[in-house]
Amino acid sequence: MKSDLFATENMAQQATVPGMTLQNAKSVKYAVNGEMHARQGSMIAFRGNLQFERKGQGVGGMLKRAVTGEGLALMAVRGQGEAWFAHEAQNCFVVDIEQGDALTVNGRNVLCFDASLSYEIKTVKGAGMTGGGLFNSVFTGYGKLAVICEGSPIVIPVTQQQPVYVDTDAVVGWSAQLNTSLHRSQSVGSMIRGGSGEAVQLMLQGDGFVIVRPSELKSEKPTSG
Numbered sequence: 699m700k701s702d703l704f705a706t707e708n709m710a711q712q713a714t715v716p717g718m719t720l721q722n723a724k725s726v727k728y729a730v731n732g733e734m735h736a737r738q739g740s741m742i743a744f745r746g747n748l749q750f751e752r753k754g755q756g757v758g759g760m761l762k763r764a765v766t767g768e769g770l771a772l773m774a775v776r777g778q779g780e781a782w783f784a785h786e787a788q789n790c791f792v793v794d795i796e797q798g799d800a801l802t803v804n805g806r807n808v809l810c811f812d813a814s815l816s817y818e819i820k821t822v823k824g825a826g827m828t829g830g831g832l833f834n835s836v837f838t839g840y841g842k843l844a845v846i847c848e849g850s851p852i853v854i855p856v857t858q859q860q861p862v863y864v865d866t867d868a869v870v871g872w873s874a875q876l877n878t879s880l881h882r883s884q885s886v887g888s889m890i891r892g893g894s895g896e897a898v899q900l901m902l903q904g905d906g907f908v909i910v911r912p913s914e915l916k917s918e919k920p921t922s923g
Contacts (some may be wrong), residue, residue, distance in 0.1 A: 703723070705783065707722070710780075710782075711886040713729035713780055715729065716729045716731035717729055717812070718731075718811075718844060720732075720790060721794070723789055723790065724787050724788070724789065724790060725742065725782050725783065725784040725790060726782070726783045726784070726792065726810060726844045727781075727782050727783075727837065728780070728781050728782075728783065729779075729780050730746070730748055730776070730779055730780065730781060731775060731778055732772075732776070732813070733774055733775065733776045734775050734810060734811070734812060734813050735773070735774055735775070735810060735813055736772065736781075736783055736809065736810035737771075737773075737783070737805065737808055737809055737888060738752060738771045738772060739808055740782065740784065740785050741775070741782070741852045742782050742860045743771060744779055744781035745779055745780050746778055746779015746780055747777045747778050748775055748777040748778075748779040748781060749775070749776050749777050750773055750775055751774045751775075751776070752773050755872075760841060764789075770850065774807075774813075783809055783810045783844065784809075784817060784819060785846050786848075788847060788901055789846065789847050789848070789849065789850065789851070790809060790844055790845070790846055791844070791845045791846075791847065791851070792842055792843060792845075793838065793844075793845055794842055795815060795837055795842070795843055795844045797838065799838065799872030800873070801836070801837050801839070801843070801871060801872075801873065801874055801898060802820075802837075802871055802873070802874045803835050803837065803845060803870065803871035804870055804871060805819075805834065807846055807847060807871060807911075808835055808843070808844075808845065809845065810842070811837065811841065811844065811845045812841030812846045814839060814840055814845060815840070815841040815842075816838050817836060817837045817838070818835070818836045818891075819834070819835055820834050820835075820836055820920055821834070822878055822880075822900065830881050834871075838874075845870065845871065845909075847870055847909075847911045848912075848913045849912040850914050851870060851910065851912075852909070852910050852911075852912065853907050853908075854874070854908050855905050855906075855907050855908075856876055856902050856903070856905065856907060856908055858873070858903070858905060861901055861902060862901075862902050862908050863900070863901050863902075864898050864899055864900050864908055865900075866880075866898060866899065868910045868911050868912075868913070869900055869909070869910055870909040870910060870911050871908070871909045872902055872907065872909065873904075873907055873908075875905070875906055876902045876904040876905075876906045877902070877904050878900055878901065878902055878903075879900075880899070880901070881899045881900070882899075
């Protein structure tokens, strides 16, 4: 059988080392040898001896349930094998987090990550009243994190002299050392996102960066109990 479908770039190869790699721009491959964590419902294929466990509040604080306005929750994947992860054909990016790094990521943009990473679920002060709430995972430690983004992300430097204001529906993540607050700009509401209601942005101050996506938040499909 012959087809462009079977081109080398589309063929899954056997992993030679454990861990996370990009399968392509829209999916992540993880060679599991022990345990890793992923967004519930994001596994699209696997082979080998793997077990998938939905996590609630976690056992011994090892896993916390990351709940955003979209109802994101995590699962543990254990065993030996390979698994592929994706979410609505969004673009995937692998971030290497090293000791001393701290990255804040919006819960809706987390795809999967190494079990060696530590994370804490936080809410942006005052943001619970905007966009259904802004819940974020602060990742620290050492390991890899796969982030998803609808469209090509924009990374904007933040400096002491130039704070950055971002739409709360568009923000993907930012340097965890940045200071955040909500900024209201009624006067320019007619020029921002159609001018429906009060325009509210997340203001970031300090030295670091912020990642935004070039799309507005979509209404999520209701999830069954």
